[in-house]
Every structure is written in structure tokens, then in C-alpha cells.
Amino acid sequence: MRIGIGTDAHRFVDGRKLILCGVDVPHERGLLGHSDADVAVHALIDALLGAAALGDIGKLFPDSDAQYKSADSVALLRHVVALLATKGWRVNNADVTIICEKPKLAPHIAQMRANLAVALDVDLDAVSVKATTVEGMGAIGRREGIAANAAATIIKN
Numbered sequence: 781m782r783i784g785i786g787t788d789a790h791r792f793v794d795g796r797k798l799i800l801c802g803v804d805v806p807h808e809r810g811l812l813g814h815s816d817a818d819v820a821v822h823a824l825i826d827a828l829l830g831a832a833a834l835g836d837i838g839k840l841f842p843d844s845d846a847q848y849k850s851a852d853s854v855a856l857l858r859h860v861v862a863l864l865a866t867k868g869w870r871v872n873n874a875d876v877t878i879i880c881e882k883p884k885l886a887p888h889i890a891q892m893r894a895n896l897a898v899a900l901d902v903d904l905d906a907v908s909v910k911a912t913t914v915e916g917m918g919a920i921g922r923r924e925g926i927a928a929n930a931a932a933t934i935i936k937n
């Protein structure tokens with residue numbers, strides 16, 4: 781078994797959807813990014829790539845590549861799971877923490893977990909999604925953006 785960790789952060793901007801773990805979360809602003817800017821999925825992708833020592837999301841899906849413009853990050857996650865499978869790895873579990881002052885994410889956590897479980901090809905009880913605020917401190921506290929941390933374990937088939 782291997783463990784990996786991932787971290788990401790994206791800035792809020794006007795005129796974008798807020799996509800977190802594949803859920804379109806109602807909010808007045810969204811996250812800036814080349815893809816759909818799904819910060820939680822990006823952290824999880826880096827955790828999986830880290831566990832398999834296969835580099836990072838920026839290496840696999842470069843910002844400079846037009847094919848990833850507005851990309852569905854959950855589709856990129858499925859691509860990473862398939863890549864790991866070619867190396868003999870399957871996902872064991874994943875744990876994601878979204879660091880976000882606003883909006884409240886509790887109503888969306890169940891759908892987020894379901895989306896990730898399908899993409900990772902694991903049972904729902906192997907996927908955790910949590911949300912926390914930072915009590916108004918720092919850039920996240922000032923609602924300038926959202927950050928996410930993730931950990932994942934993978935098992936050799």
C-alpha cells in the first residue's frame with residue numbers, strides 16, 4: 781500500500797461557476813482556472829499521483845494545453861485512476877478537506893462523495909469529503925479563494 785497527499789488553491793472571480801468535487805455549488809462567484817478549477821479534485825489528483833510517484837497534475841495536464849481548457853476535473857480524475865490501473869494500482873480510500881469560508885458546503889457533501897466514489901471506482905464508505913472554515917483568518921478567511929487538501933491510499937493489485 782502507498783499513501784499520497786495533495787494540496788491546491790484557486791482564487792475567486794466573478795462570472796465563473798463554483799465546481800467542487802463535480803458539484804455545481806450555487807454561489808455568486810466561481811474559481812479561476814484553466815480547467816473548471818475544481819480545487820478539491822485537483823488536490824485529490826495530486827494525492828493519487830503522489831502515492832504512485834507519477835508526478836503531479838501540472839505535469840500530466842499542462843495549463844498550456846488547449847485540450848484542458850474548461851476541462852471537467854472529474855474526467856481528469858478518472859483518467860488518473862485509469863493511469864494508475866495501467867501501473868497495477870487501485871484506489872483504496874480517499875479523504876478530502878475543502879477550506880472555504882463561504883458558501884456553506886454541508887448540503888453538497890453527499891453528492892461530492894458520490895461523484896468521487898464513482899470516479900475512483902470505490903465504495904462510498906471509502907471516500908470522505910469534509911469542509912472547514914478558517915475563522916475569517918488570512919486570504920481564505922477574506923473569501924479570496926478556496927483551498928483543498930487530500931490524502932489517498934492505493935493498493936497494488
Ligand code: MG
Pocket residue numbers: 788789790813817818819822
Ligand atoms: Mg488547481
